[in-house]
Amino acid sequence: MALRLPRVRDLTHPRVAVLLTAATAAVAVATGIGALANEAFARAVTPVPVVGVVNPDVRRTAAFTGTLVGFLLLLSARGLRRGSRLGRLSALAFLPFAALLGLLQSNPLSVPQIVLALVTLFAVVRNRRAFDRPSRLTGTQQATAVAVVGSQLYATLGAWVLREQFSGVETPVEAFYFALVTASTVGYGDVTPATDVARLFATSAIVIGTASFAAAAGSLLVPAIEARFATSLGTMTDRNLSLLEDHVVVAGYGDMTEPIIEELADSETEFAVVVEEPDDAAALRERDYLVYVGDPSDEDPLLAVGVERARAVVAATDDDAADALAVLTARELNPGVRIVAGASDRENVKKLKRAGADTVISPAVLGGHLLVRSALGTGGMEALAERLLDATDVRDL
Structure with missing residues (x-):
């Protein structure tokens, strides 16, 4: 069965870029391990044309370095799956490196790695706008990362400066090895x-060094364990979701959702937030909010937070398409619930209305009304607020 490479139009989907990155990572790891474990076989097969140029030591170094790059690409694939900007940047950095290391291995076994890395690089670049979610590192994680890098620089530079007082340190590489x-x-x-x-x-x-490594392990592993628990249990709060009644369901989480949550908390209104990312759930849980981890467009998460008993549903993330799906699901589960949606793009107001939202508000349009009223000194903010509450479409404003 012949191997068919993805067509150009197939590479326009972000999911294909994620899958190709994971495949490149797996091929790079397998190629590197295979070259190291079967060096005699690798020397016996017919080499690619650059074999006469590449030193054998360079080929062996490229083999184990390629394995390391493969593992790093697995982390990049995980970041791409979450739409992370950091995942995109790391993939764009490691993929050309993976292709170069495959070329330096000078082995027919590395040809698939070279081809796949270049195809994947094209796919990631083509879908770069889909991987633009900011990476959120806590202050502790940032501090521990700086501590690890600083401790390694301290030990490496110190060993290099004192190399005459060490046995076994003659080069910068050996100094880094000691560190x-x-x-x-x-x-x-x-x-x-x-x-x-x-x-x-x-x-x-x-x-x-050991203190910085221990701190880094704690700052990275503890949130990961908490996130795994959050994914497995659905919620990490002590309150019982089944007791919720006449509450507000916030479907999804984003920059536009944050002020909504704060307003609900200030008004002492009972509410539950359905978020898809465990990291977001952990951050909200630290603020003592009721959180459920799941896709807000699926039935199970909305049923878990009692959408059939809710007084209102709010869907106002930065993704209008995801909000429309959440509105459709909520309307199907509770035909009588009041649904308010936020449209980041004013062109999507009608679409969200057709999906089942009672009220659709575009922050851009609303902000324009407020700015004009303020500039003209016409006031009437209270009247505008009342009209906003009664509006069924942003054009009613």
Whole structure:
């Protein structure tokens, strides 16, 4: 069965870019491990034309480096799946590197890696607008990342400066090797301090390096474990969702949703938020909000937060298409509930109305009304607010 490469029009879908990135990662890992495990076979097969140019040591280095890049591409694929901007940038950085390393391996086994990496690079670039979600790192995660990088620089530069007082440190690579194995507490023993000054420096490198690695592991693993629990259990709050009644369901979460949640909290209105991303759920849960993890356009999450007993549903994220699906589902589950939707694009107001929303508000249009009234000094804010509450379409304003 012949292998058919994706057509150009197939690459216009973001999901294809995610799948291709994951496939490139898997191929890079398999190619690198295969080359390392079967070096004798790799030398025996007919090489590609660049074999006479590439040094054997360079080929072996490219093999294990390609394996590492493959694992990093798996993380990039995970970021792309979540629409992350960081996932896109890392993929754009690692994919050309994966193709270059495949070329340096000078092995027919690496040809699929080269071709797949280039095709995937084209797919990611073509779909770059779909991967633009800002990456949210907490202050603790940012601080620990700086600590890890700083500790490695400290140990590497210190070992290089004191190389004459170490046995086994003669190059910058060996200095970095000392820093890494010291911080990870591996300590093979092939690099050792030979003087008291070097021993004191090594002691400080051990303390700083292991502490930064431990802090980084905690800041990354704890949120990941909490997110896994949130995904598995659906909600991480202590309140019982089945007791909700005459409440407001907020379907989805985004920049436009944030002020809505704050207003509901200030008014002491009981509400529940359905979010798709565990990271968003964790952030909202820290603020003591009732959160359920799931797709707001699916029936199960909306039923779990009691949409059939709700007084209102609000769908106002930054994705009008996702909001329309959430409105359709909510209307089907509770035909009598009042549904308010926000349209980030004023052209989608009619579409959200057709989906079943009672009221559709475009922040851009509403902001224009308020700015004009303020500029002309006509006031009437209270009247405008009353009209807003009674409006069934933003054009009624």
